[in-house]
Amino acid sequence: MKTSEAKFLLVFKYGKRCGICGKKIKSFRDATVDHIIPLNRGGKNTIMNYQLAHEFCNIEKGNLMPEEYAYLKRYKRFRTLKCFLSKILLIRRRKVKPNDHRLPSENP
C-alpha cells in the first residue's frame, strides 16, 4: 500500500487527528503514517497498525511502544514542573536577604 493511500484511509477512518498527541492535523503534508507498534518491535505492516501523526510527533515517538512514549511524556512534564517549582523557590529565596541586617537609617 502506498503512503498516500494509507493516509487517505486513515483520514477516512479516524479523521484528521494525530494519533500521538491527539491534536488536529492542519495540512495533509504534515501528516505522516506512524506504526503504532514499531516494526522492529514486532509491529506489522498493516492498516491496523497505522495511525496518522504529525511529522514532529512521529519523529519524537521514534521506536517506542505507545505506553513507553506516554510514560516518557508524563515524566518529561513532571521534570518541567519540578524545574518550574525550583525556579519559584529560588526567586523567593533571593528576595529574603538574611545577611542584610542594616536598618535603612544606618545607611550613609
Ligand SMILES: [Zn+2]
Ligand atoms: Zn501530533
